[in-house]
Amino acid sequence: xxxxxxxxxxxxxxxxxxxxxxxxxxxxxxxxxxxxxxxxxxxxxxxxxxxxxxxxxxxxxxxxxxxxxxxxxxxxxxxxxxxxxxxxxxxxxxxxxxxxxxxxxxxxxxxxxxxxxxxxxxxxxxxxxxxxxxxxxxxxxxxxxxxxxxxxxxxxxxxxxxxxxxxxxxxxxxxxxxxxxxxxxxxxxxxxxxxxxxxxxxxxxxxxxxxx
Amino acid sequence: xxxxxxxxxxxxxxxxxxxxxxxxxxxxxxxxxxxxxxxxxxxxxxxxxxxxxxxxxxxxxxxxxxxxxxxxxxxxxxxxxxxxxxxxxxxxxxxxxxxxxxxxxxxxxxxxxxxxxxxxxxxxxxxxxxxxxxxxxxxxxxxxxxxxxxxxxxxxxxxxxxxxxxxxxxxxxxxxxxxxxxxxxxxxxxxxxxxxxxxxxxxxxxxxxxxxxxxxxxxxxxxxxxxxxxxxxxxxxxxxxxxxxxxxxxxxxxx
Numbered sequence: 001x002x003x004x005x006x007x008x009x010x011x012x013x014x015x016x017x018x019x020x021x022x023x024x025x026x027x028x029x030x031x032x033x034x035x036x037x038x039x040x041x042x043x044x045x046x047x048x049x050x051x052x053x054x055x056x057x058x059x060x061x062x063x064x065x066x067x068x069x070x071x072x073x074x075x076x077x078x079x080x081x082x083x084x085x086x087x088x089x090x091x092x093x094x095x096x097x098x099x100x101x102x103x104x105x106x107x108x109x110x111x112x113x114x115x116x117x118x119x120x121x122x123x124x125x126x127x128x129x130x131x132x133x134x135x136x137x138x139x140x141x142x143x144x145x146x147x148x149x150x151x152x153x154x155x156x157x158x159x160x161x162x163x164x165x166x167x168x169x170x171x172x173x174x175x176x177x178x179x180x181x182x183x184x185x186x187x188x189x190x191x192x193x194x195x196x197x198x199x200x201x202x203x204x205x206x207x208x209x210x211x212x
Numbered sequence: 213x214x215x216x217x218x219x220x221x222x223x224x225x226x227x228x229x230x231x232x233x234x235x236x237x238x239x240x241x242x243x244x245x246x247x248x249x250x251x252x253x254x255x256x257x258x259x260x261x262x263x264x265x266x267x268x269x270x271x272x273x274x275x276x277x278x279x280x281x282x283x284x285x286x287x288x289x290x291x292x293x294x295x296x297x298x299x300x301x302x303x304x305x306x307x308x309x310x311x312x313x314x315x316x317x318x319x320x321x322x323x324x325x326x327x328x329x330x331x332x333x334x335x336x337x338x339x340x341x342x343x344x345x346x347x348x349x350x351x352x353x354x355x356x357x358x359x360x361x362x363x364x365x366x367x368x369x370x371x372x373x374x375x376x377x378x379x380x381x382x383x384x385x386x387x388x389x390x391x392x393x394x395x396x397x398x399x400x401x402x403x404x405x406x407x408x409x410x411x412x413x414x415x416x417x418x419x420x421x422x423x424x425x426x427x428x429x430x431x432x433x434x435x436x437x438x439x440x441x442x443x444x445x446x447x448x449x450x451x452x453x454x455x456x457x458x459x460x461x462x463x464x465x466x467x
Contacts, residue, residue, distance in 0.1 A: 079263075108441055109441065111437075112438075128254055141360075142309075161258060167459050167462065167463025167464075167466075168459045168463075169459065171262055172262055173459070175262055176269075176451055176454075177446065177447045177451045178447065180448050180451045181447055190447070194447070
């Protein structure tokens, strides 16, 4: 009898949690599942041996692009004050160059891939934001890197607007640099710098773990 | 027994209500995220998270710091990197990793004392276990059985973090030759930690400096390409490194 009662309570508890879960857990689960599936796709591609590095990079970019709100990222990096000072044309150009740079920088980091796996934490939900903590686990478990993906509920669904790598926010680092540049130079100078770097970018000097 | 179950049921109810009440109720979407403006209140709200830090960092040494950043860049590309690459060519990675671990193991006093100073007794205890296991079974720390078999992870703490833990701010940024970005608080910390590093207790200063240099070189050899990758991302290298340093330290202190 006692056992039965226990079972009943457990069952009741389970029902409660699961109904509550379907009602609200939705967004966090969607976000988590999306991230997990994207990361898995990326890892599968990185592990393939039948395609060149270039092809790998192209495919990976194709997979992850829809997950990001690049336009918002550009805005946040420049900051409202500077953004509003720009003409629509300049805003567009800035966004284009900046996004290109972000993607290049991401691609560049892919060459550090060396069999790592991903571990996911519990998503944290705030108003229109979901934070998704996770860890890149290295093969020997020694050099793990903490990653915090920040999603916001954009009109086009949940999108990443910032990533913190070991507590270092991508947006923050760009923001302080752009702020510094714009303190004593014009936006044209900044655009020129961004243009320059996106031409130079092709990853030839990058050192894969193998050549270490 | 029954009572405990009642409590858990109540908790479950509360949890359910809590979850339901926090469930996001989205009104119709306002701004388009790809519109050119900043009008959407959501975006403004998101921006708040990034606002405080960016613009006004007190940086009285910025002139010197910028020069030192360039100097360190040259030290890396002209000296450290080529030597490390040559060293890589001769010494297999597994050996270099082991040596790196051994040096890390030797820094046990720094981690132990600073965990204690922050009253993190459990972590200090884990550090002791790690040190004992790795020094004996792990042959002087060349391997890390404490992690591999016992799942004991290190808790890296230093004096800079301890000072930060007790509420001391970083002060202004200072870039040191060879050591790279730092700030006033962490410089003080570095001096304190100097006395907890066993290598510095070797009588002969040339030998201890030599070992420290070798340690640095060996460590660099395992991380070639990382600095280059960061540098590539920069629009203003000094500001980027300064910012990365501060953010990383803040996170380390939080943990």
